[in-house]
Amino acid sequence: MARAIKSKKSEKQLPIAVIGGGPAGLAAAEAAADNYKNVFLFDKNPFPARKLISRTAEYLFVAEKVSAENFADAFGPKKSFVTPALKSFGWKEISAQLKKMGVKVGPNGGNRLMISPDDISKLSTGFVKVAESAGIIFKKSCRVTDLIISHGSVKEIVVNGISHPVSAVIVACGSYSAPKIGSTRDGYEFARKAGHEIIPLKAAMVGLETVEKYGKLLDGVTVRDCRIDVYLEDELRITDRGSLIFTKYGLNGQLIQNHSAQIIELIKKGNVEIHIDQVPDMTKMEISKHLDHEFPHADRTTLFEHLNPHLPDGLLDVMDKIIRVHSGRPVSHLTTLEKKHMVLWLKDFAFTIKKPRPFNETMGVLGGVSLNDIDPGTMASKKIKNLYFAGEVLDLLGPWGGYNIEMAFSTGHLAGISASSALNGGKINRTA
Ligand SMILES: Cc1cc2nc3c(=O)[nH]c(=O)nc-3n(C[C@H](O)[C@H](O)[C@H](O)COP(=O)(O)OP(=O)(O)OC[C@H]3O[C@@H](n4cnc5c(N)ncnc54)[C@H](O)[C@@H]3O)c2cc1C
Known part of the structure; x- marks a missing residue:
């Protein structure tokens, strides 16, 4: 009763x-x-x-x-x-x-x-x-x-x-x-x-594991304002602007959380890549010009000093390990190839998506x-x-x-x- x-x-x-x-x-x-x-x-x-x-x-x-x-x-x-x-x-x-x-x-x-x-x-x-x-x-x-x-x-x-x-x-x-x-x-x-x-x-709001592993190197580095382009094979499927966090397994943060449900569906259909534009307000040409700016050979201004105000915290510290250009180098000493590498990395940092993190980690x-x-x-x-x-x-x-x-x-x-x-x-x- x-x-x-x-x-x-x-x-x-x-x-x-x-x-x-x-x-x-x-x-x-x-x-x-x-x-x-x-x-x-x-x-x-x-x-x-x-x-x-x-x-x-x-x-x-x-x-x-x-x-x-x-x-x-x-x-x-x-x-x-x-x-x-x-x-x-x-x-x-x-x-x-x-x-x-x-x-x-x-x-x-x-x-x-x-x-x-x-x-x-x-x-x-x-x-x-x-x-x-x-x-x-x-x-x-x-x-x-x-x-x-x-x-x-x-x-x-x-x-x-x-x-x-x-x-x-x-x-x-x-x-x-x-x-x-x-x-x-x-x-x-x-x-x-x-x-x-x-x-x-269905799982949503969850981090994504990537094929490229940067482990501890990038773990926790936050890009507060970037653009992502998500491709299924060669077709652009999602484009959005916001913040993102690199993690030891791959990618997380606002943009990833918001689009993870859709990306999980795309992974079932084929190869998915996320291309990150870390400086969406500057074109490749503008960054190149910025790096080519009049720097007499004797000028000791470092890449760090020159670029730090424009880039997310922590990113320049890891650049050396990722594209082999040390941020302590004077800008005036960079080779044309190194500058090209930098521009490409800043505008198009690409990741292949392997799988979502386990369901246990879903936030929604x-x-x-x-x-x-x-x-x-x-x-x-x-x-x-x-x-x-x-x-x-x-x-x-x-x-x-x-x-x-x-x-x-x-x-x-x-x-x-x-x-x-x-x-x-x-x-x-x-x-x-
Ligand atoms: C790690 C994490 C971080 C998050 N961060 C954010 C954020 O920053 N911003 C944001 O907007 N959202 C965030 N979310 C989502 C947010 O937590 C949820 O949207 C919100 O808690 C939903 O509120 P709710 O009251 O509907 O459910 P819940 O908060 O899940 O509360 C449901 C409650 O019901 C109880 N319950 C369930 N079944 C029974 C039962 N049979 N009998 C008695 N009690 C029961 C549970 O114990 C639980 O306490 C986050 C989620 C996670 C997991």
């Missing part, structure tokens, strides 16, 4: 159960708790926000300071689905939310909002603090294993083997990306049970709960009346740079408001 989960607030109202303690789950629970007295948040881990805090060495990008419409553009054909959620909870609300959690969030000089590596671990404790002050009952180490559905609504959830009656359920279990840190497919199974279609999962997946049966204005299931979905469990993936965390917070917030107001006769309290 089902036993009601004990609530401090009210024994009369059955709880809204939010499954998943990531950004989507927290935003959902908090918005729900504004309107409804009895909200439970379950996470199978002993602490929340595990995926977020797994990023320890690099900045975590959390939002983009642009209008909801501009932000939604990044979701391409799914723009109209995400826009209502983004309008209900955008970058301003997310910044305020993070501030409440005691986490400093700041711009990176542009529109992107980020959290520094020193602050990332505070997300977990801040999460618990915010949940407690909102009156949410946070149940850690509690894995929801089943939804009991009958007559078109979820009646109970099963937690650690025990079933509990609920008034509504918000599924915010995240995607299957990075399974090594504990992601499971539970959210998809709940959706499937409720009659939802699951769009097949394509696929998930189909959007066809979710109402974008409420995040409610069109199949089951008191069931809602939010965050990365949905078939939604934005580009690198904060889009996925912002999408998780926004859809979570909308799901929380919708679930609670539906139980509250349509009354909405907005504290965000």
Whole structure:
């Protein structure tokens, strides 16, 4: 027999159960708790926000300071689905939310909002603090294993083997990306049970191993502004500009993350090469002229001094090992052939792609709960009346740079408001 989960607030109202303690789950629970007295948040881990805090060495990008419409553009054909959620909870609300959690969030000089590596671990404790002050009952180490559905609504959830009656359920279990840190497919199974279609999962947002190995030499060197041209055999398939990181196995970073899903498909068809233009604002001719600039033979200006202001940090240090031109050489002493080598390397550093890194390292997946049966204005299931979905469990993936965390917070917030107001006769309290 089902036993009601004990609530401090009210024994009369059955709880809204939010499954998943990531950004989507927290935003959902908090918005729900504004309107409804009895909200439970379950996470199978002993602490929340595990995926977020797994990023320890690099900045975590959390939002983009642009209008909801501009932000939604990044979701391409799914723009109209995400826009209502983004309008209900955008970058301003997310910044305020993070501030409440005691986490400093700041711009990176542009529109992107980020959290520094020193602050990332505070997300977990801040999460618990915010949940407690909102009156949410946070149940850690509690894995929801089943939804009991009958007559078109979820009646109970099963937690650690025990079933509990609920008034509504918000599924915010995240995607299957990075399974090594504990992601499971539970959210998809709940959706499937409720009659939802699951769009097949494919690896995305993952590094690429290359045939050319520079190992430790290039590992960690970041090119902040470059262009990549991706060729399948001799045909140009992708061209884009942004940042990239060389790693000991090959390539990663913004451009690679954003295009890896498409590149993985190309590898199945034939030979794929990525050509990197490390100085996209200068033509080959301009660089040649720059190197040929009047340097009398006695001039001791080194390549490093001459080129460093124009090139990514660290690149000139490794040039010697890659094209055998030492950056300490005076420019005036370079041979014509050496200059040609340099220009070619700077404008067309080519890599043959071998394979993606293992699925374990994916930061996102394509696929998930189909959007066809979710109402974008409420995040409610069109199949089951008191069931809602939010965050990365949905078939939604934005580009690198904060889009996925912002999408998780926004859809979570909308799901929380919708679930609670539906139980509250349509009354909405907005504290965000
Ligand atoms: C290494 C790494 C770095 C990333 N960096 C960025 C970045 O800089 N910017 C960005 O925008 N995105 C980034 N992402 C993606 C981002 O983390 C996700 O988009 C975001 O966490 C999705 O939020 P969510 O709440 O939907 O899911 P999640 O954060 O995955 O949270 C889901 C939660 O549900 C819990 N759960 C699952 N099943 C159950 C169950 N059955 N019962 C109870 N609990 C359950 C899980 O334990 C988990 O805590 C990164 C991802 C990784 C792996």
